[in-house]
Amino acid sequence: GENVEQHPSTLSVQEGDSAVIKCTYSDSASNYFPWYKQELGKRPQLIIDIRSNVGEKKDQRIAVTLNKTAKHFSLHITETQPEDSAVYFCAASTRGGSNYKLTFGKGTLLTVNP
C-alpha cells in the first residue's frame, strides 16, 4: 500500500518568513495530493490540492509543487502570519475504484512567532 513520509515534524518561523513542508510517497500510481490544515481542537480542512498532471499550483500565499519522478511534493507558505500556526497534513491517493482512500503523513506542527 501507499506510504507517505512528512518532514519536518515541527517547524518554527518568524512572522513574515517562508515555511516549507515536504512529503514523499511510495506508490507511483498515486495521482492526487491534498494538503490539510488543522487548528487546535478543530477538524482538518483542505487548503490546497494538486493532481499528477500539474507541477505547481498557487493560491495567494500558499503553493504546492509536485515532482512525480522523485515522488515528492511540498507545501510552501510565504509571508507567514500567526494565524498560519497549525498542524499541516499531506496526503496521497490513487484514482478511484473500490479501494479509494487517502494516506496521510504524520503531520507538521507549524508555529509562527510574532
Add this chain to the structure above:
Amino acid sequence: NAGVTQTPKFRILKIGQSMTLQCTQDMNHNYMYWYRQDPGMGLKLIYYSVGAGITDKGEVPNGYNVSRSTTEDFPLRLELAAPSQTSVYFCASTTLDGRANYGYTFGSGTRLTVV
C-alpha cells in the same frame, strides 16, 4: 448543506461500556471514512465504506464495528470500551467521478475518553 455531522461532540465512557458514534452527510457522497487521532499524532484509518452495504477495514479496526445501510449514515460502534480507545474520532466523506478524485470533507470530531 450541513456537510458532515458527527454526534456526540464529547463523551466519557467507563471501561467495558459500549457506544455508537454517529456520522451523517448530506452531500450524497458515496465514500465515507472513520479515523482516530491520538494526541499529537496523525490520522489512523479505522473503517471505510465505498457505498451503502459495503464496508472494509482500515489499519486499526480492532475493537470497532461499522455499518452502512444508507448513503447518508455511517455509524461507528465501540464494544467493550478500553482506555486505549481514548482519542478524537473524525468521520469524513468524499466523492469520485469519472474525471477526478477529491479530498475529504471532515466532520467536527468526537472527543472520547474511556476511564
